Amino acid sequence: MKNINKNLKYIIFVGLLLVGVVGIVALSGCINKCGDLDQNCCEKDKCNSGDLVCRDNKCVYCGGVYESCYKDNKCDNGVCSNGKCEKCGKIEELCCSGGICNSGICSKGRCEKCGKIEELCCSGGVCNSGICSKGRCEKCGNAGELCCSGGVCNTGVCSNGKCEKCGMVGELCCSGGVCNTGVCSNGKCTAKTTTQTTLPVKPIKIECEKVDDYSVGDPNIFRTSASNSKVLGQFGCECKSPYNSK
Numbered sequence: 355m356k357n358i359n360k361n362l363k364y365i366i367f368v369g370l371l372l373v374g375v376v377g378i379v380a381l382s383g384c385i386n387k388c389g390d391l392d393q394n395c396c397e398k399d400k401c402n403s404g405d406l407v408c409r410d411n412k413c414v415y416c417g418g419v420y421e422s423c424y425k426d427n428k429c430d431n432g433v434c435s436n437g438k439c440e441k442c443g444k445i446e447e448l449c450c451s452g453g454i455c456n457s458g459i460c461s462k463g464r465c466e467k468c469g470k471i472e473e474l475c476c477s478g479g480v481c482n483s484g485i486c487s488k489g490r491c492e493k494c495g496n497a498g499e500l501c502c503s504g505g506v507c508n509t510g511v512c513s514n515g516k517c518e519k520c521g522m523v524g525e526l527c528c529s530g531g532v533c534n535t536g537v538c539s540n541g542k543c544t545a546k547t548t549t550q551t552t553l554p555v556k557p558i559k560i561e562c563e564k565v566d567d568y569s570v571g572d573p574n575i576f577r578t579s580a581s582n583s584k585v586l587g588q589f590g591c592e593c594k595s596p597y598n599s600k
Contacts, residue, residue, distance in 0.1 A: 388413075389401045389402035389403075389406075389413055390402055390403070390406075390413060391403075391406060391413055391414070391415065392412060392413065392414070393412070393413055394411055394412065394413075395408035395411050395412065395413055399411075401413035405417065407422055407423075409422050409437070416429075416439070417429050417430035417431075417439060418430055418431060418439060419431050419432045419439050419440065419441055420438060420439065420440070421438065421439050422437060422438060422439070423437060423438060423439050432448070432450075433448050433449070433450050433451055435448055442465075443455055443456035443457075443465060444456055444457060444458075444465060445457055445458045445465050445466065445467055446464065446465065446466070447464065447465055448463060448464055448465070449463055449464060449465055458474075458476075459474055459475075459476055459477060461474055468491075469481055469482035469483075469491060470482055470483055470484075470491060471483055471484045471491050471492065471493055472490065472491065472492070473490065473491055474489060474490055474491070475489055475490060475491055485500055485501075485502055485503060487500055494517075495507055495508035495509070495517060496508055496509050496510075496517060497509050497510040497517050497518060497519050498516070498517065498518075499516070499517055500515060500516055500517070501515055501516060501517055510526075510528075511526050511527070511528050511529055513526055520543075521533055521534035521535070521543060522534055522535050522536075522543060523535050523536040523543050523544060523545050524542070524543065525542070525543055526541060526542055526543070527541055527542060527543055
């Protein structure tokens with residue numbers, strides 16, 4: 355009888371001990387069910403489903419938009435950002451993996467509009483209107499604006515990358531050295547210079563022999579250095595010496 359009581363007490367003691375250990379383990383979460391959604395992660399940060407990842411010792415969904423992403427940064431949809439999957443590829447959304455955008459262009463991690471005036475240049479420096487300058491699309495072709503591709507200007511002429519007025523005096527010469535006023539000189543339109551023609555003169559009261567040994571042909575001009583002189587008629591000879599009549 356004593357042996358039975360002794361064995362019974364031992365069994366009860368062992369039973370209570372096991373209950374206590376199980377309780378402690380359950381409270382610690384190690385034996386308690388783990389690895390399912392919203393449950394504690396199992397050993398080595400493992401979860402039971404491949405759709406779950408361990409975040410902050412909890413198993414949570416991953417890969418879907420607004421769901422968690424983990425070490426490999428993979429998302430079924432969107433892109434991993436700060437531990438969560440976010441939408442990507444559209445304007446104002448995050449850039450997808452590799453900086454890809456379905457529309458627009460990736461800039462500082464986000465997809466932005468591109469191709470129009472004052473917008474970013476699209477891939478390859480392409481602009482739908484204007485020309486790409488320092489990463490943005492700017493107006494081109496008119497006087498005071500940038501030259502369009504190939505140095506083309508709608509008005510004026512391309513000089514140092516900008517369209518400038520041309521053709522008037524003080525402005526650049528237009529294409530082909532054309533000036534609307536003045537003449538093109540060293541790339542600029544300058545005023546024309548006029549030369550005055552000095553009429554031939556001969557001494558007063560002195561006539562030239564028209565046909566003699568001194569004439570040089572017909573027609574010729576007078577050559578004289580005499581002062582106080584003027585043209586007297588038109589002669590078809592060049593004065594070599596005065597005509598002396600006796």
